[in-house]
Amino acid sequence: MAELTREAVEARIERALAAFDVDTSQLAPDAEMEALDIDSLDIVELSQILHDDFEIDIKPQDFGGATTYGDALDVVFRRAGI
Amino acid sequence: MSVVFLCPGQGQVPRDLGDLVRASGDDLAAAFEARLGPEAFDDPLADYARQQAALVAIGVGRARRALEVLAEPEHAATFGEVVGVAGHSLGEITALFVAGALDGPGAVRLAAERGQAVQDARVPEWEEAGMLALSGPTVHDHIEALLAEHGVELANDNAGDQLVAVGRSEALAALGSQARELGLRAVRLETTGPSHSSYMLPVVAPLADAVHVAGLTEPRIPFWSGLTARRAVDPPTEIGRLIAERVRWRETLLDLVGVLHPTHFLDIGPGGAMARLARKTVPEVAAHTLDELDP
Incomplete structure (x- = not known):
């Protein structure tokens, strides 16, 4: 399992989003998920990656209230307890 | 100006499903409780009947809110009249409510019957x-x-x-x-079963029967079928068959636009997956989400 720190998790998320063709130069805490073109399939795959790489118990529905990238990171950090 | 409502199916099931059903509307929560028991609020994921009824209760509650929001003067001028509705998979039951073919509690009961038919067929x-x-x-x-x-x-x-x-x-x-x-x-x-495939053939007849028993009235707003990607002509049969066949969502959107020429889509949510799919398929029609109009 990869080291469970905020930095490591955020770096993995950025790598995953780049692979999903999200423009990672636009990632900022207040960037809207919609504007970043992060869709529900991206969230499903991201949840699977975070579970596989960090054993974080996170489901796509946990991102339900996340409208910005910062909200989404908060969800992940909260589920990871970091 | 005119708008077509889009109703999502099972998508991502919220963790706080029971609380959302309670908040969806007194009549919807009462129908849910009457059919499934008070314990269903505490564990709505325990079986398909609970889960599907819960999702439709939430959908109907959101559809009601969407109709209220669109009646507000600032939105009424932009969106105009609701001229059509379609639902993705389970969302067809919510769409029947929007169409005026079924009342809210009736939609919740029918969703429970749909879930029960799937549960009974499980192997x-x-x-x-x-x-x-x-x-x-x-x-x-x-x-x-x-x-x-x-x-x-x-x-x-x-x-x-x-x-x-x-x-x-x-x-x-x-x-x-x-x-x-x-x-x-x-x-x-992550799914609750191999929906929209031949695995579900045993569900077709019981589901069509359940739709018949629900006693649909003639839709006031045209209702499009995901089975045929056309305006529905026989909703009970079409909804029954769809559980074992492909959801033709892309073609449904194309046909809706070709026939009704709406200026807007409204994805009642939760989430915005239907609006995103609409933007991909028919980018010329502005697709909105309820959450965007009613944050």
């Missing part, structure tokens, strides 16, 4: 089945060959770059590997 073979989302600009070019080679079925045609396959898990894993080699994305979906 151990379903444990070894799943669904796989395939996406990429060339996905439609490859899909027929992939389905034939791996012996799986197409469950959803969601957009020009997004399909969902259903079949045995082993076959889906092999299909996913091959799809990735072709430059496609393949994402395993």
